[in-house]
Amino acid sequence: MENYKKLIVWQKSMLLVKETYRLLRFMPKYENYSLSDQMRRSVVSIPSNIAEGAGRNSSREFAHFLSIARGSRYELETQLLICIELNYLSEEQCKEAFALINEVGTILNGFIKKLNLQ
Template sequence: MVDYRNYNVWKLSHQLVLKMYPLLHCYPDYELYNLVDQIRRATVSIPTNIVEGCGKDTQKELVRYLYIASGSAHEVEYLILLSKDLGYLNENDFNSIQNDIVSIKKMLTMLIKRIRETMDSKN
């Protein structure tokens, strides 16, 4: 098991969740159980899957959860683009979140690569 708090990608993804929650209050009420709920679940899924993977017994399992977190990051990336195009997010908020998402995706890719290389060197 690994302490998830040691990973910068977890820290950044946790900060993204904290950044998204207040922004979601600005969406129209009719989006509460549609787009808002989907963004909230996908955003929270990123750090949650990192944490869950860190609690597993093997590196292989950790990598699997990191891939799931990466998928959620890609999902959030599209959902915030949709939100901007629908006029729910202003350009500044969109750019800030987009920058965070790009960083998270890169960090997850590098972490997965590093863990896989470690796993391959042991075989």
């Protein structure tokens, strides 16, 4: 993959990074080094693994890194659900993040399938 920045899935995951960081401003300060930190690592992992996979030599390697990105996507979704359960964030506040999470997940799944068929 010559330019990972042109991939829609990378672009959408970068929007998810921005949205997650926006939401983190509403988190309690005492969560700054636990749940909030884990959420930052999860969301940053998504576009980072897409970019790393794009720089690899084979479709198989690329699919592997996309799978890691998909795992981070599920991790972030779970962490947002935890935030809602703990009343740190509301469902309404997380609406855009969940929409992006679902969109990124759908694209990743399709991309992984396509690469595994090559």
